[in-house]
Amino acid sequence: MTSTPNSDLDVIEFVQQLLDRLDEDDVSAEAMTDAFSLLADRRRRLLLEVMRTYGEELTLPDAAEEVAIRETGHTVTDIPAERVTEVYLSLYHDHLPRLVDAGLLEYDQERDLVAPDAV
Known part of the structure; x- marks a missing residue:
């Protein structure tokens, strides 16, 4: 064995x-x-993890920072701003719409807020 x-x-x-x-x-x-x-996708799992950890609405930029921290294992001050921007853009254009369509998250585009679904 x-x-x-x-x-x-x-x-x-x-x-x-x-x-x-x-x-x-x-x-x-x-x-x-x-x-x-x-x-x-790992980034979607991390976004869901971030939202479950906080349990309340976050701005998408704050959520992107948290995802970048978890991806890299570094503090936000040690992560290049370009990396956080890349995470934000991929969340905004790809991952967040999928999770919203599935009913797992809610997104208020006017306020740029992400929230765990109330269900």
């Missing part, structure tokens, strides 16, 4: 638990595919 690192076991356990849960909840294949597609 080959040795499996702990992180691999964590992944295996997570997937097994997820599959068990999906069997119990009778989730459609389409819903499962859509959910995995939304969560496939």
Whole structure:
């Protein structure tokens, strides 16, 4: 038997638990595919994590800073402004619309505020 690192076991356990849960909840294949597609991108997962951590509305620039911090592992003062701008633009144009369309986040464009969905 080959040795499996702990992180691999964590992944295996997570997937097994997820599959068990999906069997119990009778989730459609389409819903499962859509959910995995939304969560496939690390930046979307980080944005959802940021919004869950704060649990309230944030400006999109603040959310972008938090995502950049989590991506790099550095403090915001150690992250080039261009990197934060790149994160902001990718959130605004790509990731945020997908999460809003899925009903996971809300976005007020006039005020540039992102909020966790009330559901």
